[in-house]
Amino acid sequence: MSDKTALPVGAEAIRDKGYWLAYRFLILRRLSQSFFLSLFLLGPWFGIWWVKGNLSGSLTFNVLPLTDPFISLQSIVAGHWPEMTALIGALIVGAVYALIGGRVYCSWVCPINPVTDAASWLHRKLDLPKGWQPKRGTKYFMLAMVLGVSVLTGTVAWEFVNPISMLHRGLIFGVGFAWALVIGVFLFDLVLARRGWCGHLCPVGAFYGLLGGKSLLRVSALERAACDDCMDCFAVCPEMQVITPALRGKDADSPLILSPDCTNCGRCIDVCSVNVFHFTHRFDETPAPGRVRDRTNPAPKVGKAA
Structure with missing residues (x-):
């Protein structure tokens, strides 16, 4: 198991990308949730209907x-x-x-x-x-x-x-x-x-x-070859089981997260210090580069507690 799993979740992303890029989708989600909720409260609270x-x-x-x-x-x-x-x-x-x-x-x-x-x-x-x-x-x-x-x-x-x-x-x-x-x-x-x-x-x-089972918006682990096994994406993902097929798949497997359970929250993109993940569409057929692993340090089977 990578020594990086001992670090606090997201610590590497903050260090390497800065606070904004390590939390941008979380911040945008909170703004989005607050915006929609505020629209419904403007009337009852302030009379703005x-x-x-x-x-x-x-x-x-x-x-x-x-x-x-x-x-x-x-x-x-x-x-x-x-x-x-x-x-x-x-x-x-x-x-x-x-x-x-x-x-x-x-x-x-x-x-x-x-x-x-x-x-x-x-x-x-x-x-x-x-x-x-x-x-x-x-x-x-x-x-x-x-x-x-x-x-x-x-x-x-x-x-x-x-x-x-x-x-x-x-x-x-x-x-x-x-x-x-x-x-x-x-x-x-x-x-x-x-x-x-x-x-x-x-x-x-x-x-x-x-x-939304066949929807367009998808997350892709396109740069899965760069994965350093920090396991932060598994720790923050609300549906961590959706990551494995895209991140740990064989070279011929699609890097797209196609499971309908994925919420497209973007937290895996936030916390990944090596930028494995990004948003794309379900028809993106760009092949993921093959991953070369250190055989003395195989990928762990479990992640940090979410």
């Missing part, structure tokens, strides 16, 4: 309708066909995420992402045990269960317990049950299951992953 609604459904400048396609799908299976405005909004949002990457929603828009990222950071700092890890397919079971409950009850079932909506209500109405659910997600990831909520259970993430 540029956007009415929330991430489930909104109207911008009284012209542009946007609807969460997952909400629309629940409404349809519950037996309530959405109004044309809501349906158009769902088609717009669905088309955008199908094109750029479904789980971009999870890392660049969803306000619960900073909550789970904070839990992951604290989990790493406290060096807590990995904890219970549900199977990766559990989120698809959760997705099917939510749709099934919507069919049986005739309601948009997920909205009763959706942490995203709860966080929005908590910010508007103050202390209440909504915050208890958000805190519960934080404690679940911190104590019970490392990266458990977004990676293993959230049906919203499962839906957007399926929606």
Whole structure:
């Protein structure tokens, strides 16, 4: 195992690239999440109604309708066909995420992402045990269960317990049950299951992953030959299993991360001091240079705790 795995996560990137390049996508994501959340809070807080609604459904400048396609799908299976405005909004949002990457929603828009990222950071700092890890397919079971409950009850079932909506209500109405659910997600990831909520259970993430399964935006480990086995990319990736095929693949294997689980968060690009990763598109067929390893120091099979 490389001696560099003993260094703090991201230390080499800060040293070699500077603070901005070592954190640029994380900073841009926080700005993006804050921007979208602020748009919805301008009305309730300051009376500036540029956007009415929330991430489930909104109207911008009284012209542009946007609807969460997952909400629309629940409404349809519950037996309530959405109004044309809501349906158009769902088609717009669905088309955008199908094109750029479904789980971009999870890392660049969803306000619960900073909550789970904070839990992951604290989990790493406290060096807590990995904890219970549900199977990766559990989120698809959760997705099917939510749709099934919507069919049986005739309601948009997920909205009763959706942490995203709860966080929005908590910010508007103050202390209440909504915050208890958000805190519960934080404690679940911190104590019970490392990266458990977004990676293993959230049906919203499962839906957007399926929606963007063939999307254009991808991360590529094009310079994998330069990898120095520091393992920082595995430590910060919320879906670390997606990295291995691209980074550790044979010379003939594509360096593209094609898994729908990838959130395109860009943290692997941030923390890599030797610039192995970069954003590209799914049709990028540029071959990755072959990797020459030191046989006395083979690649490790596991990474730093995320």
